[in-house]
Amino acid sequence: MSLVEKTLESIKPVDSTFLERAQKRLDNLTKPRGSLGRLEEFARRYVAITRNTTPVIERKVIFTFAGDHGVADEGVSAYPKEVTRQMVYNFLNGGAGINVLARCVGAEVVVVDIGVDYDFEDMDGLVSKKVVRGTGNIRKGPAMTREQAIRCMEVGIELAQEYAKPGYIFGTGEMGIANTTPSSAIVAVLSGKPVREVTGRGTGIDEDAFEHKVKVIEDAIRVNNPRADDPVDVLSKVGGAEIGGICGLVLGAVASGIPVVVDGFISTAGALLAMKMKPEVKDYLFASHNSVERGHSVMLNILRQKPFVDLEMRLGEGTGSALGIFLIEAGIRIYNEMATFKDAGVSEGKD
Amino acid sequence: MSLVEKTLESIKPVDSTFLERAQKRLDNLTKPRGSLGRLEEFARRYVAITRNTTPVIERKVIFTFAGDHGVADEGVSAYPKEVTRQMVYNFLNGGAGINVLARCVGAEVVVVDIGVDYDFEDMDGLVSKKVVRGTGNIRKGPAMTREQAIRCMEVGIELAQEYAKPGYIFGTGEMGIANTTPSSAIVAVLSGKPVREVTGRGTGIDEDAFEHKVKVIEDAIRVNNPRADDPVDVLSKVGGAEIGGICGLVLGAVASGIPVVVDGFISTAGALLAMKMKPEVKDYLFASHNSVERGHSVMLNILRQKPFVDLEMRLGEGTGSALGIFLIEAGIRIYNEMATFKDAGVSEGKD
Numbered sequence: 001m002s003l004v005e006k007t008l009e010s011i012k013p014v015d016s017t018f019l020e021r022a023q024k025r026l027d028n029l030t031k032p033r034g035s036l037g038r039l040e041e042f043a044r045r046y047v048a049i050t051r052n053t054t055p056v057i058e059r060k061v062i063f064t065f066a067g068d069h070g071v072a073d074e075g076v077s078a079y080p081k082e083v084t085r086q087m088v089y090n091f092l093n094g095g096a097g098i099n100v101l102a103r104c105v106g107a108e109v110v111v112v113d114i115g116v117d118y119d120f121e122d123m124d125g126l127v128s129k130k131v132v133r134g135t136g137n138i139r140k141g142p143a144m145t146r147e148q149a150i151r152c153m154e155v156g157i158e159l160a161q162e163y164a165k166p167g168y169i170f171g172t173g174e175m176g177i178a179n180t181t182p183s184s185a186i187v188a189v190l191s192g193k194p195v196r197e198v199t200g201r202g203t204g205i206d207e208d209a210f211e212h213k214v215k216v217i218e219d220a221i222r223v224n225n226p227r228a229d230d231p232v233d234v235l236s237k238v239g240g241a242e243i244g245g246i247c248g249l250v251l252g253a254v255a256s257g258i259p260v261v262v263d264g265f266i267s268t269a270g271a272l273l274a275m276k277m278k279p280e281v282k283d284y285l286f287a288s289h290n291s292v293e294r295g296h297s298v299m300l301n302i303l304r305q306k307p308f309v310d311l312e313m314r315l316g317e318g319t320g321s322a323l324g325i326f327l328i329e330a331g332i333r334i335y336n337e338m339a340t341f342k343d344a345g346v347s348e349g350k351d
Numbered sequence: 352m353s354l355v356e357k358t359l360e361s362i363k364p365v366d367s368t369f370l371e372r373a374q375k376r377l378d379n380l381t382k383p384r385g386s387l388g389r390l391e392e393f394a395r396r397y398v399a400i401t402r403n404t405t406p407v408i409e410r411k412v413i414f415t416f417a418g419d420h421g422v423a424d425e426g427v428s429a430y431p432k433e434v435t436r437q438m439v440y441n442f443l444n445g446g447a448g449i450n451v452l453a454r455c456v457g458a459e460v461v462v463v464d465i466g467v468d469y470d471f472e473d474m475d476g477l478v479s480k481k482v483v484r485g486t487g488n489i490r491k492g493p494a495m496t497r498e499q500a501i502r503c504m505e506v507g508i509e510l511a512q513e514y515a516k517p518g519y520i521f522g523t524g525e526m527g528i529a530n531t532t533p534s535s536a537i538v539a540v541l542s543g544k545p546v547r548e549v550t551g552r553g554t555g556i557d558e559d560a561f562e563h564k565v566k567v568i569e570d571a572i573r574v575n576n577p578r579a580d581d582p583v584d585v586l587s588k589v590g591g592a593e594i595g596g597i598c599g600l601v602l603g604a605v606a607s608g609i610p611v612v613v614d615g616f617i618s619t620a621g622a623l624l625a626m627k628m629k630p631e632v633k634d635y636l637f638a639s640h641n642s643v644e645r646g647h648s649v650m651l652n653i654l655r656q657k658p659f660v661d662l663e664m665r666l667g668e669g670t671g672s673a674l675g676i677f678l679i680e681a682g683i684r685i686y687n688e689m690a691t692f693k694d695a696g697v698s699e700g701k702d
Contacts, residue, residue, distance in 0.1 A: 101681060315383070330455050349430040
């Protein structure tokens with residue numbers, strides 16, 4: 001049995017009895033029932049996912065997968081392709097948005113070269129797992145072979161297995177110039193919605209460039225004809241290496257009972273592929289934020305996720321995941337640290 | 352000139368030239384322009400409020416004002432009145448929601464007895480500034496005298512002056528059983544909207560109790576006939592001691608150029624009174640979250656504030672302020688710590 005198959009097979013549903021047990025504790029804390037709203041939900045779900053009524057967060061790891069995209073040649077991004085590798089250096093030097101926000105929440109950033117079109121020297125902190133040296137231009141043919149797509153997922157699974165320990169929480173992130181284009185293609189194929197309805201302006205393109213981007217994605221789907229019922233086919237034909245890595249990371253984490261905080265548009269495309277392979281996946285996910293990218297909410301609906309916040313962000317890298325990790329930890333600390341009515345000598349309400 | 356008058360007079364408008372200067376730096380950081388959305392807005396506004404293009408947060412202080420309400424006798428809350436004082440003990444012992452969330456963000460909680468109907472012994476950490484021993488029942492008469500209302504505001508101003516230093520950020524919070532009732536009364540009077548449209552379910556009351564609460568507030572406004580163009584009159588007739596304290600804290604902070612993060616429904620009523628006394632106040636405020644309480648959004652509209660998050664919270668105490676402080680700090684760290692395109696050797700986009 002392959003690693004992917006084995007991983008899918010070991011995924012168990014979340015035990016919902018833990019939700020009730022967690023809520024019982026939350027209801028004994030010195031506050032009106034439910035008055036901490038979604039912070040309580042985060043704590044409750046974390047307890048259920050980890051099957052531990054005394055939850056802890058020991059370590060927070062955000063995985064930022066980097067890959068290039070042949071479709072960048074079609075001029076779908078406001079940025080030149082070399083920015084992908086330049087940003088990898090920026091990540092390793094701690095100067096990018098994700099580094100700052102990860103520091104804000106005490107998370108570490110694991111930078112993974114899974115598909116950058118550049119040969120990095122050996123560098124401290126860079127995890128070299130290159131599967132492709134950039135994908136093919138999806139407007140003209142497949143992004144990669146089926147074997148490469150599976151290998152991308154395996155990279156994610158292997159990383160999850162390497163890091164998975166009780167008390168860990170993972171976040172997803174990515175870097176890849178032009179990667180909103182394959183992400184929109186994936187959503188269009190998996191949701192059945194018109195390309196135009198799931199395509200946004202990425203890093204910031206104008207009206208003409210947007211029309212062009214829609215056409216490129218429509219062409220990519222027509223030329224490659226991916227099968228909506230086969231996520232690996234979709235990933236290989238119109239996806240990207242970093243999206244495959246994220247899909248694998250999610251599967252590997254879920255198989256190990258590790259909660260996964262999902263970043264924005266591109267990360268959610270990876271998570272959606274994982275969920276299409278195993279529907280139980282969605283109960284392990286936390287959707288950190290609502291991206292400005294159209295098409296994000298379409299995926300979140302399929303994943304039955306309500307994003308934590310809408311701060312009009314559209315950077316990727318894992319920046320939303322960092323904020324999400326903070327809010328989950330806040331919920332867990334409420335659960336663990338607040339006094340009960342009895343301990344604090346506070347009268348209970350009539351509800 | 353009285354302290355309140357002096358404070359109002361020393362309030363200056365925010366210097367909007369700083370907004371542009373801050374945005375210029377943000378636009379040089381290694382990310383597509385504007386891609387960190389509201390985190391950039393928070394940094395920009397913080398720079399403008401503090402008039403400092405190298406912003407810092409040295410210390411974070413959340414002021415939790417506690418007061419009792421005579422109108423609790425009308426059965427408008429799901430909790431008995433003694434919970435106010437019980438929760439003060441809980442705050443001092445570090446067991447309440449605000450204590451936990453303040454710890455999450457590195458803020459301290461200053462607990463102020465401004466109107467609790469109980470004589471506390473001397474206790475470490477309790478700031479004793481009692482103006483009233485609970486307010487009068489507003490269904491039958493005024494909450495307090497005009498002099499007491501002014502004294503409540505002075506307490507807030509004095510605390511702000513005592514704590515105000517460059518690099519400080521304040522958050523507001525409160526505790527007071529039944530205090531959504533005077534808050535709804537204040538919004539109704541100041542907004543001119545029907546009581547029903549600005550009244551919610553507080554700590555969690557049922558349909559009958561809600562109808563009763565609406566009637567109590569309508570009675571309070573009819574009996575006291577507060578003057579909408581005189582915020583002190585509104586505060587004294589249908590307000591509360593802790594709401595006055597928050598109003599004063601906001602005025603004192605703004606006069607010292609200190610940014611203020613406003614918590615939910617009750618805190619916003621205090622901020623709204625302050626803004627009615629000096630419209631420039633609103634540019635110094637950060638609305639941390641959207642409360643479940645109806646009427647909150649009415650006030651936020653008047654204050655031209657878009658709340659940072661909506662996590663379905665309705666606890667008060669300053670819990671939303673704590674989350675807001677975290678997000679502002681995240682924005683400031685983005686501003687301070689991210690690499691520029693030039694320093695990181697990253698190519699700029701076409702935008």
